[in-house]
Amino acid sequence: MSKKIVGLVGSPRPDGLTNKLVSSALKGAEKVGATIEVVQMSECVVEACRDCLPWICADNLRCTYEDPHLQIISEKMLNCDGVVWGTPVYWGDTTAMVRLLMLKLFRLYARSQSFKSIPAFGIAIAGGSGNGLISGLRPLYHFFRIMWMRGITPLPVTRFDMDEALKKAELSGRKVAEMEKKPFESRDDRDYWYDNIPYLAVSNAEERKLLAAVTYEGLPAERKELVKGSWTSADVLSAAGQTLESMNEISRIYDSSFEKHMQE
Numbered sequence: 001m002s003k004k005i006v007g008l009v010g011s012p013r014p015d016g017l018t019n020k021l022v023s024s025a026l027k028g029a030e031k032v033g034a035t036i037e038v039v040q041m042s043e044c045v046v047e048a049c050r051d052c053l054p055w056i057c058a059d060n061l062r063c064t065y066e067d068p069h070l071q072i073i074s075e076k077m078l079n080c081d082g083v084v085w086g087t088p089v090y091w092g093d094t095t096a097m098v099r100l101l102m103l104k105l106f107r108l109y110a111r112s113q114s115f116k117s118i119p120a121f122g123i124a125i126a127g128g129s130g131n132g133l134i135s136g137l138r139p140l141y142h143f144f145r146i147m148w149m150r151g152i153t154p155l156p157v158t159r160f161d162m163d164e165a166l167k168k169a170e171l172s173g174r175k176v177a178e179m180e181k182k183p184f185e186s187r188d189d190r191d192y193w194y195d196n197i198p199y200l201a202v203s204n205a206e207e208r209k210l211l212a213a214v215t216y217e218g219l220p221a222e223r224k225e226l227v228k229g230s231w232t233s234a235d236v237l238s239a240a241g242q243t244l245e246s247m248n249e250i251s252r253i254y255d256s257s258f259e260k261h262m263q264e
């Protein structure tokens, strides 16, 4: 029987950038024989958790309050072999609908480890200034970790590198479909795995540097020439322990690159 990969589109816009990225990942999964399913979360927004007490939902695995959308998504996730979850970045975070769903799924299924070992791939698209491309991913990977899922390298995206990101998404979707459900041996094994996942632990300065590199890459050659020296200056300042001054150089690259992109 073929594997079932579920793609969650965490945007209010069903045909936006998140959808493109999640669809690309699912295309990769489909190419290696998986059956795929897209969930447009905008059509399935769950209610906020009401923190019922006593906390019985973790025992009977059912929300105390009627929430048909939660039921629909839960069933898909409980019966899949891999998850692709995409969110737009809103103020450096996920969208509210993604948060609401994660909190309810935590509440119901964390204790029973119902999603244990499911391969998971998270995508965050910072489609405005590009800020928050990493911080937007963290809640998704916190979710994967707490649920004992097997998160793979995430995909932080901006609107400046969409073409490249679509290709990467396809490869990662394929990887999710090819992975076996391999359980973690212990909590330490799990946390060690997540501590070694790229991007998640970067500082604000490193996030800005990544963003500057992405926006710089998209500049025409003559424009690159104007700010090229700032990369060297940033490295020299950083090596000399002048971290703040180094950050200023990186910001100069980003500001200049962003301004150019805005003119286009």
Ligand SMILES: Cc1cc2nc3c(=O)[nH]c(=O)nc-3n(C[C@H](O)[C@H](O)[C@H](O)COP(=O)(O)O)c2cc1C
Pocket: 011, 012, 013, 015, 016, 017, 018, 019, 087, 088, 089, 090, 091, 092, 093, 125, 126, 127, 128, 129, 130, 131, 132
């Ligand atoms: C409330 C709100 C907050 C946003 N915050 C950010 C942000 O912090 N960084 C960013 O790059 N873009 C931000 N954006 C822009 C979205 O990330 C962008 O529109 C994205 O493409 C939305 O994904 P979609 O096309 O799938 O809807 C924000 C948009 C909204 C509506």
